[in-house]
Amino acid sequence: MTSEQIRQVIIDILERIAPDEDLTNLDDSVAFREQMELDSMDFLDIVMELRKQYRVQIPEEDYGNLVTMDSTVSYLEPRLKDVESAV
Amino acid sequence: MKYDTIIIGAGLSGLAAGIRLAYYDQNVLILEKHTTIGGLNSFYRLRGRNYDVGLHAITNYAAPGTRTGPLAKLLKQLRLRWEDFNLTPQKGSAVVFPEHRLQFTNDFQVLQQEIAEQFPDQIDGFNKLTFEIEQFDDTNLNQPYRSAREIVQRYITNSTLEDMLFCPLMFYGSPTPHDMDFCQFVIMFKSIFLQGFARPAEGIRLILKNLVRKFKSLGGELKLRGGVAEILQKDGKAYGVRLEDGTEFECDVLLSSAGSLETYRLTQAEELTRPEPEPGALSFIESIYALDKMPTDLGIDETIIFYNNAPRFNYAPCEEPADLSSGIICSPNNFEYDNPELVKEGAVLRATVIANPAYWMNLSEEAYRAAKEEWFPRILDKVSEKVAPFREHIVDTDMFTPKTIWRFTGHANGAVYGAPVKHRDGQTHLDNLYLCGTDQGFLGIIGSMLSGISIANLYVLSRM
Numbered sequence: 001m002t003s004e005q006i007r008q009v010i011i012d013i014l015e016r017i018a019p020d021e022d023l024t025n026l027d028d029s030v031a032f033r034e035q036m037e038l039d040s041m042d043f044l045d046i047v048m049e050l051r052k053q054y055r056v057q058i059p060e061e062d063y064g065n066l067v068t069m070d071s072t073v074s075y076l077e078p079r080l081k082d083v084e085s086a087v
Numbered sequence: 088m089k090y091d092t093i094i095i096g097a098g099l100s101g102l103a104a105g106i107r108l109a110y111y112d113q114n115v116l117i118l119e120k121h122t123t124i125g126g127l128n129s130f131y132r133l134r135g136r137n138y139d140v141g142l143h144a145i146t147n148y149a150a151p152g153t154r155t156g157p158l159a160k161l162l163k164q165l166r167l168r169w170e171d172f173n174l175t176p177q178k179g180s181a182v183v184f185p186e187h188r189l190q191f192t193n194d195f196q197v198l199q200q201e202i203a204e205q206f207p208d209q210i211d212g213f214n215k216l217t218f219e220i221e222q223f224d225d226t227n228l229n230q231p232y233r234s235a236r237e238i239v240q241r242y243i244t245n246s247t248l249e250d251m252l253f254c255p256l257m258f259y260g261s262p263t264p265h266d267m268d269f270c271q272f273v274i275m276f277k278s279i280f281l282q283g284f285a286r287p288a289e290g291i292r293l294i295l296k297n298l299v300r301k302f303k304s305l306g307g308e309l310k311l312r313g314g315v316a317e318i319l320q321k322d323g324k325a326y327g328v329r330l331e332d333g334t335e336f337e338c339d340v341l342l343s344s345a346g347s348l349e350t351y352r353l354t355q356a357e358e359l360t361r362p363e364p365e366p367g368a369l370s371f372i373e374s375i376y377a378l379d380k381m382p383t384d385l386g387i388d389e390t391i392i393f394y395n396n397a398p399r400f401n402y403a404p405c406e407e408p409a410d411l412s413s414g415i416i417c418s419p420n421n422f423e424y425d426n427p428e429l430v431k432e433g434a435v436l437r438a439t440v441i442a443n444p445a446y447w448m449n450l451s452e453e454a455y456r457a458a459k460e461e462w463f464p465r466i467l468d469k470v471s472e473k474v475a476p477f478r479e480h481i482v483d484t485d486m487f488t489p490k491t492i493w494r495f496t497g498h499a500n501g502a503v504y505g506a507p508v509k510h511r512d513g514q515t516h517l518d519n520l521y522l523c524g525t526d527q528g529f530l531g532i533i534g535s536m537l538s539g540i541s542i543a544n545l546y547v548l549s550r551m
Binding site: 016017018019020021037039041042044045048051052060 | 111112152154155159160163164166168540541544548549551
């Protein structure tokens with residue numbers, strides 16, 4: 001997947017776990033938490049959805065990489081480079 | 088047969104936990120001892136009428152599109168839509184004491200206004216108490232016990248107002264007499280006064296039906312008449328269950344909504360090797376009056392009335408078979424439905440009083456029937472003092488006691504809010520066995536589902 005595809009995967013996951021959020025003006029360099037109502041249960045869901053859809057395992061000590069869209073995409077890029085996008 | 092996770096009990100917490108796990112591709116089995124789902128919140132049909140077992144109102148109301156709070160969190164976690172619960176807000180409720188009547192709605196300012204008018208020297212304290220409650224993190228699973236009475240008394244110095252605030256919160260969720268854990272008090276205060284009451288016209292069956300449909304669509308298995316006889320264990324680890332019919336199932340993780348004492352007993356099939364957890368002691372008698380007219384047509388407009396006739400509100404197990412000094416009167420019809428005709432229960436009033444579990448549990452069949460005959464009219468007399476006359480309009484009745492609750496849920500003493508000591512982290516004396524539901528400690532309909540979700544997240548999903 002390209003970084004653009006990975007970004008779309010994350011957007012799709014966010015839409016699924018927070019259907020009432022408007023994501024059109026999401027700032028990729030600002031923490032998700034500052035822009036949306038996300039708690040620790042929601043972060044668990046981002047991790048679990050990635051695992052469910054793309055079989056990517058994210059150990060708990062790496063959760064810190066999922067703060068912003070930019071950091072999430074760069075963390076996932078090497079892990080998803082050989083994976084076909086489903087979106 | 089081996090499962091990733093087995094869940095004991097197809098009530099709200101078990102079904103919610105099951106949905107979470109099945110959604111993430113776990114192989115999940117829910118075992119329900121009874122012939123139908125719902126546990127403490129089920130539904131039934133009697134002489135052509137539909138009834139909910141115990142539902143008065145669902146607390147934690149939030150308007151459609153609300154992004155924060157327990158209801159929003161729950162819907163997100165279960166991937167359900169707001170319409171799946173179809174919650175309709177209440178019309179208005181009241182706490183009625185001998186000298187005072189406090190009305191409240193889902194708009195918190197109504198309660199503030201009432202207190203300011205009737206207890207003018209208490210309103211500052213009440214607002215400060217509300218502020219402390221709003222700041223308190225009730226989702227933290229490691230809050231230590233603190234007496235709610237002690238904290239409330241720091242802000243509220245009038246004992247009548249103190250009792251009037253405790254009255255609905257205790258009636259709708261306290262497993263402990265006289266006082267509550269402050270954390271439980273906060274959960275109840277937020278869910279009743281700050282968020283408020285709502286109800287689907289279809290009653291609890293709509294929510295249960297949507298939970299089961301979701302669970303099954305994700306590949307989850309539900310087994311009714313699947314009572315567990317024993318929790319299988321080896322070297323301090325639970326690894327499965329043996330059913331009453333002898334079937335054995337193995338699993339990696341076992342979640343139990345049976346209650347702390349009841350679960351503990353399932354692990355000790357032969358002899359008890361350690362002190363048992365204390366059972367709950369607070370249970371109720373509920374009388375149901377089916378009417379030939381809507382309550383509002385009879386002049387009964389409140390959604391719920393919490394009343395107390397005694398000098399002090401005494402929330403405690405009673406010596407008498409039933410405590411007639413206080414109670415709840417609810418009309419499931421008095422919510423802001425677009426079409427009140429859709430209310431599945433029809434025109435109905437429900438009345439609840441505290442009961443003595445030991446009395447009702449130990450009666451012979453014949454004496455039990457006689458006791459119901461004796462107490463039904465006595466309760467009706469008390470209820471009739473509190474609302475406009477409706478007796479002439481009763482077309483059918485039903486009544487349940489602690490014994491009924493015990494029979495259908497297996498909860499010792501028919502305890503509606505479970506054991507006095509909660510296990511907020513869900514842990515038990517066995518590895519791989521965790522509690523969810525009433526004895527984990529989240530309260531109410533929304534709370535019980537969040538209990539299942541939290542425990543599934545904590546001990547299964549975040550460890551996958």
